[in-house]
Amino acid sequence: MKVSQITVFLENKKGRLAEVTEALARRGVNIRAASIADTIDYGLLRLIVSDPVQARQALAEAGFSASETEVLAVEVEDRPGGLASIIRCLADAGINIEYLYAFVGKSGEKAIVVLRSEDTERAREVLQKNNVTLLTGEQVHRL
């Protein structure tokens, strides 16, 4: 199972973020990680959730525009240079990263970095070749 990220379009208006998160809470969807990219007028809320299917339904019913994107989830050692080594191998292979954000898994020892690249398949190959641990959808969504 692939790692799936939900992206929600939000206008920069008071209370919208609260409404998104409440809509997910009512459906019993847990948010594992969140990140916001914003411009002056609107933003994109990116979420890793416990159940992407339920999340999309809940958001559609609440009237939000949301889409689902495949991302890579990488385990990163919690030490100086942990992230750098991973990014370096992608850079050397000429793969651009569109964005990334990190969260800490249940164990608390390793960080999980969610990254979106312009070419997910190649990024996956390169990371595997460099012995980087990629998490599966099951591992990420059902932490």
Add this chain to the structure above:
Amino acid sequence: MTTLKRRLPPLKHRLWDPKAETMSREELEKLQLERLQATVRRVYERVPFYREKLDAAGVKPEDIRTLEDVQKLPFTCKDDMRAAYPYGLFAAPLKDIVRIHASSGTTGLSTVVGYTRRDLRNWSDLVARLLTAGGVTRHDVVHISFGYGLFTGGFGLHQGSERIGASVIPVSSGNTERQVRLMKDFGATALVGTPSYALHIAETMYEMGVSPDELSLRVGLFGAEPSSETLRREIEAKLQILATDNYGLSEVMGPGVSGECLNKNGLHINEDHFLAEIINPETGEALPEGYTGELVLTTLTKEGIPLLRYRTRDLTRLDSSPCSCGRTFRRMARVQGRTDDMMIIRGVNVFPSQIENVLLEIEGVEPHYELVLDRVGALDTLEIRVEVTPEIFEGRMAGLVELEKKIRQKVQSECGITPTVSLVEPKSIQRSQGKAKRVIDKRVF
């Protein structure tokens, strides 16, 4: 589309009156001038309203020596027709009038029009032209879902279909389930009506569990209200037909002023019966070909109510480039809006429909949008608020930035105005009765 019933007649049979419809421009202009002169003489002699107007403008019928001289004539407006209610503009005595129609009158007094026997014959032929152009032959069974009461749509298409020799079913409007049953039982091959009602029929058909395969429909001829390419495609897909648009207005005659051929590339105007001009609705000046403006029509053969330079308030543009159907008549674009809707931004005329077309083209779906006009200092501003609906949202920031940029550039090149674009959440633009109020003008004049 392989079944026999869906086949179209060969090209040469898609002209009702080949001699008229393919005449050279030179011949046509000669005929138009003769007919224009006769019309001006007729109204000057018979209609006090026109005699006064022409006298006031200092124009005599003999001053019309070329087609361009039409610009010397005064305009006729909807209000002139209302003021003349009911028979004030008739140029024939009632003993010669054989039919009277009237517009619906939803926006005030209705306007009344009368037809002589010759008018009716011409009308039938002009409608026969657009039916033929849209693929109808005498082998067709024509289902007419236009209303018949006073409105010109029902009778107009009815007479034209009979003229062709098709089998006509005058169903009129209403009771949609019955319409579907009749189409099925009677084997209707052509559907005539408004595009919105055609869509309603299609939706009712699916609700009833009737599939388009159970019908014999082949073509649809739609008119009497604004349409769009999206609407056409939807009707064509749902009913599995070829749909063409036609145009007319009761003041000028009713349906039969213009109609599309199967190239669906503009509506051929029956220029041997109507002289078409495009004017700037603000100044009344004639605009060169290709410019969008108000369509002005002068009737060239009508006896009952001839009209000089009738301002239709419909916005369109003319195109004289050749059409592969063989018709030499110029084409008008599908009506793009009403002069009543026009916005003037920094002195430039902009129509909501122009912006709607840009959005439609970029998004590929019916857009939800709102236009906000404001003034910063002495400068007008146009803000286009567009809903980012689930259909167009693909989750990428770059996609949204690109969308904004495309809208800005396309509106700039189409309308000559650089707008600001605001992307907003779905359902955040107010809807009244399912249709949004499109323009909010905050400027203080």
